[in-house]
Amino acid sequence: MTFEEALKATAEAVEAELDDILPPAGDGAEGELAEALRYATLGGGKRVRPFMVVAGAEIFNVPKRNALRVGAAVELVHSYSLVHDDLPCMDDDALRRGQPTVHVKYDEATAVLVGDGLLSLAFEVLADEATTADPRARVELVHGLAQASGAHGMVGGQKIDLWAENERLDETQIIRLQRLKTGAMIAFAGEAGAILAGAEATSRQALRMYAHDLGLAFQIADDILDITGDTEELGKTAGKDVEQGKATFVTLLGLEGAKERAGMLAAQAVAHLEIFGERADALRALAEFVVARRS
Amino acid sequence: MTFEEALKATAEAVEAELDDILPPAGDGAEGELAEALRYATLGGGKRVRPFMVVAGAEIFNVPKRNALRVGAAVELVHSYSLVHDDLPCMDDDALRRGQPTVHVKYDEATAVLVGDGLLSLAFEVLADEATTADPRARVELVHGLAQASGAHGMVGGQKIDLWAENERLDETQIIRLQRLKTGAMIAFAGEAGAILAGAEATSRQALRMYAHDLGLAFQIADDILDITGDTEELGKTAGKDVEQGKATFVTLLGLEGAKERAGMLAAQAVAHLEIFGERADALRALAEFVVARRS
Numbered sequence: 008m009t010f011e012e013a014l015k016a017t018a019e020a021v022e023a024e025l026d027d028i029l030p031p032a033g034d035g036a037e038g039e040l041a042e043a044l045r046y047a048t049l050g051g052g053k054r055v056r057p058f059m060v061v062a063g064a065e066i067f068n069v070p071k072r073n074a075l076r077v078g079a080a081v082e083l084v085h086s087y088s089l090v091h092d093d094l095p096c097m098d099d100d101a102l103r104r105g106q107p108t109v110h111v112k113y114d115e116a117t118a119v120l121v122g123d124g125l126l127s128l129a130f131e132v133l134a135d136e137a138t139t140a141d142p143r144a145r146v147e148l149v150h151g152l153a154q155a156s157g158a159h160g161m162v163g164g165q166k167i168d169l170w171a172e173n174e175r176l177d178e179t180q181i182i183r184l185q186r187l188k189t190g191a192m193i194a195f196a197g198e199a200g201a202i203l204a205g206a207e208a209t210s211r212q213a214l215r216m217y218a219h220d221l222g223l224a225f226q227i228a229d230d231i232l233d234i235t236g237d238t239e240e241l242g243k244t245a246g247k248d249v250e251q252g253k254a255t256f257v258t259l260l261g262l263e264g265a266k267e268r269a270g271m272l273a274a275q276a277v278a279h280l281e282i283f284g285e286r287a288d289a290l291r292a293l294a295e296f297v298v299a300r301r302s
Numbered sequence: 303m304t305f306e307e308a309l310k311a312t313a314e315a316v317e318a319e320l321d322d323i324l325p326p327a328g329d330g331a332e333g334e335l336a337e338a339l340r341y342a343t344l345g346g347g348k349r350v351r352p353f354m355v356v357a358g359a360e361i362f363n364v365p366k367r368n369a370l371r372v373g374a375a376v377e378l379v380h381s382y383s384l385v386h387d388d389l390p391c392m393d394d395d396a397l398r399r400g401q402p403t404v405h406v407k408y409d410e411a412t413a414v415l416v417g418d419g420l421l422s423l424a425f426e427v428l429a430d431e432a433t434t435a436d437p438r439a440r441v442e443l444v445h446g447l448a449q450a451s452g453a454h455g456m457v458g459g460q461k462i463d464l465w466a467e468n469e470r471l472d473e474t475q476i477i478r479l480q481r482l483k484t485g486a487m488i489a490f491a492g493e494a495g496a497i498l499a500g501a502e503a504t505s506r507q508a509l510r511m512y513a514h515d516l517g518l519a520f521q522i523a524d525d526i527l528d529i530t531g532d533t534e535e536l537g538k539t540a541g542k543d544v545e546q547g548k549a550t551f552v553t554l555l556g557l558e559g560a561k562e563r564a565g566m567l568a569a570q571a572v573a574h575l576e577i578f579g580e581r582a583d584a585l586r587a588l589a590e591f592v593v594a595r596r597s
Contacts, residue, residue: 030453036461037453040461096409116391123386124452126418131448143437145437146429153426157426158325158336158423160422167332170330
């Protein structure tokens with residue numbers, strides 16, 4: 008199986024898990040809410056974060072089903088963040104994964120509620136004993152996901168991002184922005200398999216550092232694609248950062264400098280995996296993919 | 303100590319706990335976010351839900367600090383729900399607890415992020431070992447809070463409430479609305495002390511049923527106050543439901559009928575407490591207070 012096939016297979020398995028977790032669409036207010044929750048979550052994305060969870064869990068022979076549930080929880084949080092970030096009062100985007108965003112398809116109030124509902128659901132999934140029989144692992148997963156989502160993670164990063172519409176960020180600030188907005192969640196996804204397995208601190212730390220470096224490489228690759236990609240291929244509006252006059256890794260380092268930095272970070276990420284031998288090959292292939300992807 | 307004094311003392315202790323939990327306000331984007339998180343949460347409300355948690359926990363001699371942390375988590379979720387419900391795309395309210403709402407004081411984007419951040423923080427608090435050393439109790443609390451917050455709880459109720467702006471609800475629908483929007487969280491607050499204590503199923507069920515009945519009485523009392531109260535005393539806009547033409551327990555049952563129903567439910571709530579003897583006196587006094595309150 009090539010890496011692309013493995014990524015696709017995991018994406019399909021996560022999709023099935025999400026389909027199972029989300030409430031069924033139906034009539035009336037609650038049925039419409041369920042439909043919107045499904046619309047926001049299903050049928051899109053490469054599911055890179057869940058792949059990290061699953062590939063990390065495989066190192067420790069964690070049952071696949073458990074890893075998929077944790078991956079699904081991470082993806083619920085990722086989906087919620089996209090729905091709220093796309094709101095008119097935030098980034099005001101009409102297109103996501105090639106489809107109308109939730110507030111365009113439904114309305115703003117529903118989009119706010121969909122995000123809120125997905126966030127709660129993620130914690131419900133992690134806390135459920137179907138995720139793992141071990142309550143200590145479950146509660147550690149909840150703690151990690153909550154930290155990565157909150158004011159010292161994703162929410163704080165989005166606040167800096169809004170701030171950046173009026174302030175020109177320097178490199179330190181833009182790294183801080185990335186570390187909070189996307190890096191914390193990717194670091195959690197990297198470590199989650201080890202938490203699920205109750206692995207010792209050295210392994211947890213190595214996976215966290217791998218994901219930390221790869222998360223930054225991922226963001227730089229995103230900034231490069233915002234310049235070099237096109238809207239159709241990306242499934243979201245290209246050139247948006249430049250249009251809004253935002254500082255990105257490309258404006259700071261130049262296109263070539265950004266590519267070089269992303270490659271360096273991906274190599275650095277892979278170096279943290281040495282202790283796992285060939286059991287971490289899927290994570291190595293992911294690092295290569297992240298900097299080479301075209302969408 | 304009178305009941306009002308006990309309620310006030312618990313509110314102050316919860317306030318101190320929240321002050322400790324919330325990040326310090328400061329400069330820059332993250333500092334402003336922290337300031338807004340504090341603005342949304344501190345300095346207001348009777349803290350009825352945390353009182354239920356603390357009074358429930360006292361029945362089982364749970365350490366006060368643990369109960370206060372769970373009470374603070376419940377209040378974080380309650381505060382988040384108020385911030386999002388007040389948004390222009392939702393209930394569009396400019397006044398809350400006698401102060402400008404978060405989106406008026408800051409901006410809409412910050413209000414969305416404040417709600418998101420408070421919700422994640424609530425789960426972080428519950429999952430932290432400072433709440434209780436027992437991981438099983440922590441993970442059960444997370445699960446209960448997530449269910450009460452999500453699409454089958456508060457978020458679902460708010461969706462029905464928005465729907466009700468165009469549809470005239472009947473009594474069954476309005477009870478469903480209340481049960482999801484406010485009832486699920488109150489039921490959780492009632493049961494939380496018993497979860498924290500690892501109490502057996504009979505006790506948990508009795509407290510849950512007490513809180514379930516009291517939650518409905520609380521909502522009916524709210525509907526009555528929306529008619530009979532004034533904006534200054536309530537600290538929020540009075541007469542809003544009537545103005546929006548929404549069906550409430552008062553429009554369905556009449557003012558006298560609603561008062562009678564609230565009293566009946568409060569008595570029914572208290573009946574569930576019999577197994578606890580005088581250890582549940584604080585919860586009995588709360589039931590009396592809920593239907594007699596004037597704001």
